[in-house]
Amino acid sequence: xxxxxxxxxxxxxxxxxxxxxxxxxxxxxxxxxxxxxxxxxxxxxxxxxxxxxxxxxxxxxxxxxxxxxxxxxxxxxxxxxxxxxxxxxxxxxxxxxxxxxxxxxxxxxxxxxxxxxxxxxxxxxxxxxxxxxxxxxxxxxxxxxxxxxxxxxxxxxxxxxxxxxxxxxxxxxxxxxxxxxxxxxxxxxxxxxxxxxxxxxxxxxxxxxxxxxxxxxxxxxxxxxxxxxxxxxxxxxxxxxxxxxxxxxxxxxxxxxxxxxxxxxxxxxxxxxxxxxxxxxxxxxxxxxxxxxxx
Ligand code: PRT
Ligand code: ZN
Numbered sequence: 484x485x486x487x488x489x490x491x492x493x494x495x496x497x498x499x500x501x502x503x504x505x506x507x508x509x510x511x512x513x514x515x516x517x518x519x520x521x522x523x524x525x526x527x528x529x530x531x532x533x534x535x536x537x538x539x540x541x542x543x544x545x546x547x548x549x550x551x552x553x554x555x556x557x558x559x560x561x562x563x564x565x566x567x568x569x570x571x572x573x574x575x576x577x578x579x580x581x582x583x584x585x586x587x588x589x590x591x592x593x594x595x596x597x598x599x600x601x602x603x604x605x606x607x608x609x610x611x612x613x614x615x616x617x618x619x620x621x622x623x624x625x626x627x628x629x630x631x632x633x634x635x636x637x638x639x640x641x642x643x644x645x646x647x648x649x650x651x652x653x654x655x656x657x658x659x660x661x662x663x664x665x666x667x668x669x670x671x672x673x674x675x676x677x678x679x680x681x682x683x684x685x686x687x688x689x690x691x692x693x694x695x696x697x698x699x700x701x702x703x704x705x706x707x708x709x710x711x712x713x714x715x716x717x718x719x720x721x722x723x724x725x726x727x728x729x730x731x732x733x734x735x736x737x738x739x740x741x742x743x744x745x746x747x748x749x750x751x752x753x754x755x756x757x758x759x760x761x762x763x764x765x766x767x768x769x770x771x772x773x774x775x776x777x778x
Contacts, residue, residue: 487684488529489692492549495534499672502580503553507532510695529688544572544675550685553578557585557610557649557670564612576674576693579700583670585610586663588656589645590638598665601625601645607637608647617667635659694777702776705749709771711735712744713764720763726750747773
């Protein structure tokens with residue numbers, strides 16, 4: 484019998500690619516990407532990587548050319564909404580990278596400032612499916628001008644009054660004299676899979692991989708915090724530690740008023756939290772990264 488290998492569709496090159504490769508490497512998968520190659524075999528796990536354009540990833544998964552894929556939620560939604568038949572690929576996990584927003588935008592200080600102003604206008608976009616759904620559910624009648632790229636130029640060349648495009652830092656909009664006035668989708672990279680049952684062998688690889696991905700995501704958000712704290716402030720300090728369970732408290736040699744306090748925080752620790760800890764009398768505060776986690 485031939486070996487069963489889990490097939491993962493990934494973006495070959497672009498804004499998703501490096502973070503997708505990095506995530507799989509952090510999960511312990513060993514592989515190298517050759518330029519021009521469409522397939523990379525993972526050396527230490529029965530996994531094959533199919534390297535394609537991001538737009539092709541949802542249909543690869545839906546049509547059984549790949550078992551799972553990593554793609555922007557924006558691309559998945561667009562494929563789903565513009566597909567004429569039922570599209571069999573759904574989000575299994577949110578991966579936290581390649582975050583962006585699909586926004587409506589128009590020339591700064593122009594006639595279009597709110598969604599209501601869109602009535603009767605032309606809106607340029609590469610996302611006719613997602614935009615069409617937004618317009619329909621908000622009862623806005625406007626004409627979609629479908630483009631393949633360079634959407635931000637549409638108002639200045641006179642082919643649209645507004646645009647619907649992805650925004651990350653906002654620099655592209657600003658450079659073209661445009662301002663966003665509505666977000667219609669918040670997107671990030673997602674792991675997708677179809678409803679089809681995997682063979683038992685592939686299911687086992689899938690379970691192993693997704694458990695590791697979960698661990699990698701949790702460990703990047705999770706930090707270990709250590710400090711010396713006044714014994715009588717332990718409750719107040721514990722209350723402001725983000726996402727921490729009961730902390731470990733240990734006595735400090737030769738000091739009855741202070742204790743050593745350590746805790747795992749599952750949410751981001753901001754500078755403001757450290758400043759509040761200091762105000763409560765905490766000293767020698769250390770925040771350490773966690774490399775791997777398994778619940
Ligand atoms: O070749 P292939 O088809 O695979 O790639 P692509 O060129 O279609 O996509 P790519 O690599 O540019 O983007 C892949 C995915 O990254 C997108 O589908 C999104 O999920 C995500 N992503 C995150 C972004 C951005 N941020 C982003 N800023 N995709 C595109 N942009 C573009 C946007 O369209 C606009 O032109 O960047 C510009 C705006 O950026 P700011 O920072 O100026 O706001
Ligand atoms: Zn693309």
